[in-house]
Structure formats: structure tokens, C-alpha cells
Amino acid sequence: MRAIGKRLKRMKGIVGIALVAVLSGGWAHAAPPPQRETPYWASLSASQARMRTGPGRNYPVNWFYQRQNLPVQVLEVYPGWRKIRDPDGAEGWMIGNLVSDQRTGMIKGGTVDLLDAPHDGAKLLWRAEAGVIGTLSRCADGWCRFDVKGRGGFVEEAKLWGVDPGETVK
Structure with missing residues (x-):
């Protein structure tokens, strides 16, 4: 006692x-984080993440992702949840802390050239296959700096999923 x-x-x-x-x-x-205007680009912060049919753990899982840094588009924000669209067009809800503000992009189409400068005719540095994910930066005038584990170059934005046409990214 x-x-x-x-x-x-x-x-x-x-x-x-x-x-x-x-x-x-x-x-x-x-203080609650400031509300960002949707849609905006983000990426998956975890190596495994579940997309659900609604904003809650009681909703069924409709996709299971195993690709950290996959670029996604955030369509809606709900307390603790984000409605996202993936590169294949699938939409659903994900716990907010599984979605990062880190800007990534994914090569779409076929093989693309990564160039040493943002213009046609620049020196070829690397080539990347469709589906390769990298970090995006310095997007302007239709080109983005695309870095894959330290190997980077400039790619036409039209060949990337994860950036809006004409968008400027610092």
C-alpha cells in the first residue's frame, strides 16, 4: 500500500x-502548419507507405508503395492526412508524415539525356531510363536540374513527372 x-x-x-x-x-x-495552396508537388518520405480510400486508418488500403522519394501531387489537405495522386494517376489518402516537401521527379517516356547545361546541344553527361527518380532543383525555362544519387544534369521538364509546365523551382 x-x-x-x-x-x-x-x-x-x-x-x-x-x-x-x-x-x-x-x-x-x-501552431498548426500553414496551409499550402493545393495542388502542390511532394514525395513519399518512407520506404513503405499505404494509400487509403479515405482520410483515416479505418478506410481500406488501395495501394501499398515501396518506393521512397516517389514524386506525388498533393490534391487536398485534411488534418493529419493528404490526398495524393501518384505518377500512374491513382488517387487516395495518405498519413501526412509519409509525404515530404522534398521535390523529386520521375523520368517519363523513354530514355532521356542529362545535359551539362539547360539547352539543346549541351554536353551529354548521363542517360536515365523511364521510371528513374531524382531530386529536382533549378527548374526554369523548360529545364530542370535532375540529380540521381550525385549524378545529375539538366532534363527538359516535359520529360519529367513532378513539375508543372513553366514552373520555377529553386
Whole structure:
């Protein structure tokens, strides 16, 4: 009985300290993240992620992804959930922390050239097959810097999924 009494006394002390901290403003309340205008581009942050038919764990899973950094388009934002579209056009809901703001792109179509400068006729550095995923940066004037594990170059934006036509990405 004494052990239970000591635990209760200790818990009362902890609860009291927490209550004082909250009432005095000692603990900052986390402000909700600013709402981004949809649609916007993002990527999968986890190596495994489930897409659901609705914004909740009680909805059935309609896709299971095993490709970290896959570019996705966020269509809607719901507290803790994001409605996304994948490169194949499938749409569904995913837990928000599985979606990253990291900009990635995916080569679409056939094999593409990665060039040393953003214009036709530039020196060929690498080639990438359809489906290859890389990090996007410096998109402007119809070209994007595309980096795959340290090997990068410029690709025409029309050959990428993960960037809007004419979009500027820093």
C-alpha cells in the first residue's frame, strides 16, 4: 500500500507541475502548419507507405508503395492526412508524415539525356531510363536540374513527372 501511496503522491506532483506550466504559458502550443495552396508537388518520405480510400486508418488500403522519394501531387489537405495522386494517376489518402516537401521527379517516356547545361546541344553527361527518380532543383525555362544519387544534369521538364509546365523551382 505504501508503494501505491508514494506513486500517487509523485503523480500528483507531476500533474501539478504540468498544470502550473500550462496555466502560466510555460509550454508553447504548437501552431498548426500553414496551409499550402493545393495542388502542390511532394514525395513519399518512407520506404513503405499505404494509400487509403479515405482520410483515416479505418478506410481500406488501395495501394501499398515501396518506393521512397516517389514524386506525388498533393490534391487536398485534411488534418493529419493528404490526398495524393501518384505518377500512374491513382488517387487516395495518405498519413501526412509519409509525404515530404522534398521535390523529386520521375523520368517519363523513354530514355532521356542529362545535359551539362539547360539547352539543346549541351554536353551529354548521363542517360536515365523511364521510371528513374531524382531530386529536382533549378527548374526554369523548360529545364530542370535532375540529380540521381550525385549524378545529375539538366532534363527538359516535359520529360519529367513532378513539375508543372513553366514552373520555377529553386
